Amino acid sequence: MKRHLTLLICMMFLCQWMHAEDGSLLWLRQKGTAATSITSNKTTQTTSIAVNELKNAWKGLPVSLIIKKNKSLCKEGFMIEKKDGNIIVSSPTDKGILYGAYHLLRLQASNPDFKTTLPIIENPTYSLRLLNHWDNLDGTIERGYAGQSLWQWDELPETLSPRYETYARANASIGINGTVLNNVNASPQILSGPYLQKVKALADLFRPYGIRVYLSANFASPMVLGQLDTADPLNKQVIRWWKNKVKEIYQLIPDFGGFLVKANSEGQPGPCDFGRTHAEGANMLADALKPYKGIVMWRAFVYSPNDADRAKQAYQEFKPLDGMFRDNVIIQTKNGPVDFQPREPYSPLFTAIEHTDQMVELQVTQEYLGHSNHIAYLAPMWKEFFEFVPATTLKAIAGVANIGTDINWCGHPFAQSNWYAFGRLAWNPSLTSEEIADEWLKQTFSSKEEFLSPAKQIMLQSHEAVVDYMMPMGLHHLFAWGHHYGPEPWCAIPGARPDWMPSYYHKADAQGIGFDRSSKGSNAVAQYPTALAEKYNQLDTCPEEYILWFHHVAWNHPMKNGQSLWNNLCRHYDRGVQQVRLFQKLWDQTEKYVDEERFYEIQSSLKTQMRDAIWWKDACLLYFQTFSKMPFPTDMERPIHRLDDLKKVNLGISNYECPDEELLNRNR
Ligand code: BDP
Numbered sequence: 001m002k003r004h005l006t007l008l009i010c011m012m013f014l015c016q017w018m019h020a021e022d023g024s025l026l027w028l029r030q031k032g033t034a035a036t037s038i039t040s041n042k043t044t045q046t047t048s049i050a051v052n053e054l055k056n057a058w059k060g061l062p063v064s065l066i067i068k069k070n071k072s073l074c075k076e077g078f079m080i081e082k083k084d085g086n087i088i089v090s091s092p093t094d095k096g097i098l099y100g101a102y103h104l105l106r107l108q109a110s111n112p113d114f115k116t117t118l119p120i121i122e123n124p125t126y127s128l129r130l131l132n133h134w135d136n137l138d139g140t141i142e143r144g145y146a147g148q149s150l151w152q153w154d155e156l157p158e159t160l161s162p163r164y165e166t167y168a169r170a171n172a173s174i175g176i177n178g179t180v181l182n183n184v185n186a187s188p189q190i191l192s193g194p195y196l197q198k199v200k201a202l203a204d205l206f207r208p209y210g211i212r213v214y215l216s217a218n219f220a221s222p223m224v225l226g227q228l229d230t231a232d233p234l235n236k237q238v239i240r241w242w243k244n245k246v247k248e249i250y251q252l253i254p255d256f257g258g259f260l261v262k263a264n265s266e267g268q269p270g271p272c273d274f275g276r277t278h279a280e281g282a283n284m285l286a287d288a289l290k291p292y293k294g295i296v297m298w299r300a301f302v303y304s305p306n307d308a309d310r311a312k313q314a315y316q317e318f319k320p321l322d323g324m325f326r327d328n329v330i331i332q333t334k335n336g337p338v339d340f341q342p343r344e345p346y347s348p349l350f351t352a353i354e355h356t357d358q359m360v361e362l363q364v365t366q367e368y369l370g371h372s373n374h375i376a377y378l379a380p381m382w383k384e385f386f387e388f389v390p391a392t393t394l395k396a397i398a399g400v401a402n403i404g405t406d407i408n409w410c411g412h413p414f415a416q417s418n419w420y421a422f423g424r425l426a427w428n429p430s431l432t433s434e435e436i437a438d439e440w441l442k443q444t445f446s447s448k449e450e451f452l453s454p455a456k457q458i459m460l461q462s463h464e465a466v467v468d469y470m471m472p473m474g475l476h477h478l479f480a481w482g483h484h485y486g487p488e489p490w491c492a493i494p495g496a497r498p499d500w501m502p503s504y505y506h507k508a509d510a511q512g513i514g515f516d517r518s519s520k521g522s523n524a525v526a527q528y529p530t531a532l533a534e535k536y537n538q539l540d541t542c543p544e545e546y547i548l549w550f551h552h553v554a555w556n557h558p559m560k561n562g563q564s565l566w567n568n569l570c571r572h573y574d575r576g577v578q579q580v581r582l583f584q585k586l587w588d589q590t591e592k593y594v595d596e597e598r599f600y601e602i603q604s605s606l607k608t609q610m611r612d613a614i615w616w617k618d619a620c621l622l623y624f625q626t627f628s629k630m631p632f633p634t635d636m637e638r639p640i641h642r643l644d645d646l647k648k649v650n651l652g653i654s655n656y657e658c659p660d661e662e663l664l665n666r667n668r
Pocket of ligand 1: 142
């Protein structure tokens with residue numbers, strides 16, 4: 001009897017453990033009830049996946065999947081309609097069928113009335129919707145906050161982790177159709193024979209999910225792997241080396257997507273090392289890829305250490321090259337002109353380049369937004385970008401992934417929403433942030449209004465809150481040296497690049513604060529189309545959210561609300577902190593509707609976010625006060641720290657003691 005009881009208790013524990021909510025299911029949680037008829041008119045690996053997904057999760061009418069031509073659909077588009085008591089999902093391709101099946105499941109989970117909205121026609125806005133993994137071959141991830149790299153290079157190609165398939169499913173479910181497997185700071189080894197075998201194994205696995213594989217290429221690969229004494233893009237041997245390499249890749253991976261290249265940026269090799277231009281470098285690779293329909297995504301993230309205003313440099317380097325690139329080259333530019341800051345104006349390259357295909361690089365991983373500790377739902381930030389850069393001017397879209405080996409994939413349960421939102425916006429940038437949040441919450445947590453309302457409020461206000469407590473009003477790059485997590489506006493490392501120091505960006509002095517990029521300053525405003533340039537150029541017409549990006553503003557300058565700049569700055573920081581307090585209360589309201597594990601995990605990470613928000617506010621305001629010499633508004637929450645103490649904070653990931661200047665400048 002006693003033994004039976006012990007067994008029963010053990011089994012109960014085991015069941016509980018098995019059902020413990022660890023976030024690993026992402027937004028793919030639906031389960032079907034009855035065996036509904038799901039048929040398809042053709043069978044491919046891809047349609048079989050679609051059939052299985054529906055068999056496992058669909059609860060409604062019989063579904064027929066039909067591959068057929070339809071003039072209103074592009075290759076990956078699909079139509080969902082109701083006919084004679086059936087749901088028909090049709091598309092010209094099996095990929096479109098798969099997307100249609102996932103869409104049907106999404107509708108089932110997020111819109112109980114969706115049948116009244118049929119027929120639905122969906123075509124993706126961008127034909128290339130890519131994740132960029134900044135994963136290194138040693139398993140680490142540059143700016144990754146969710147564990148190690150998913151790719152188990154040591155085990156590949158023989159062993160395939162089951163997570164690869166879940167990764168592919170998750171991507172396909174939101175329409176992502178390409179993945180760059182390795183870091184833009186690329187090891188040449190990725191192009192070596194043994195590694196290409198490993199890449200092939202992943203490509204084979206991802207193919208039925210409609211996902212193509214791409215690689216980041218190190219421009220010096222012919223020297224490192226091919227023992228050539230140059231990587232000059234005009235050198236015949238170099239050209240031959242790349243042609244052979246590309247041929248080797250396509251023999252293994254016939255649908256290989258192409259290369260992503262970070263060249264002559266932050267110490268990476270590139271054509272400029274050999275007196276050639278970015279266009280000459282990109283074109284040489286493009287020519288090698290062309291016979292196989294491969295592409296080159298050439299990054300415009302360049303800035304040299306000496307030049308005046310870092311925000312101007314990508315434009316200065318790439319605008320004169322417009323029109324000189326082959327038609328299978330796409331210039332890949334970050335959304336803002338500096339570097340994924342909490343808020344930046346859009347990069348003026350997007351409206352300046354006219355004769356070359358362009359794509360935007362967004363950062364899903366929260367390098368500058370609290371890593372995986374803070375809730376920062378990024379759809380609102382990305383939507384801001386699309387207000388300035390019409391979706392149709394872009395050929396493709398890429399997102400720097402936030403995915404790692406953590407059981408919940410992204411570190412923070414809410415960070416999954418950024419992976420999700422990236423995919424959904426890449427498919428359709430006109431979806432609203434709220435629609436995407438709503439879909440994601442319903443699929444990931446619960447459809448109960450009592451849950452949705454507070455959770456959605458947190459999500460929709462979260463990005464602005466982070467901007468407020470970190471870098472409001474156009475401030476940028478106030479981050480601590482090395483880790484890009486905490487504040488260090490005072491940071492000054494002797495001998496380090498000036499454009500890696502916060503003071504280069506905030507320029508706080510006795511008069512005021514902010515970077516003068518007006519026509520009286522660096523004149524970065526001139527890189528924008530005339531109407532915008534004029535608007536940004538004048539202090540009184542420049543939007544307040546960018547004011548310190550474009551102007552050096554006097555501390556006592558009266559802002560639109562009649563109060564001084566200093567008071568406004570204080571109010572923003574304070575508002576950020578108050579918002580996180582509000583998020584804590586809102587999250588507590590959801591307790592009844594969320595599983596214990598995720599409820600407490602998020603509750604606890606909000607405590608960290610609260611602590612960090614106060615840290616940011618106190619550090620920035622106490623430091624800037626040493627210049628403004630103005631008092632805090634009386635109704636603002638007082639700092640709880642002393643500046644001297646904050647200056648001593650060291651998260652143990654900085655390079656303060658690094659004596660080697662080159663290393664110092666590379667590890668930033
Ligand atoms: C910066 C990151 C650095 C990246 C670089 C890039 O700090 O790790 O290598 O961007 O995008 O934001 O190349």
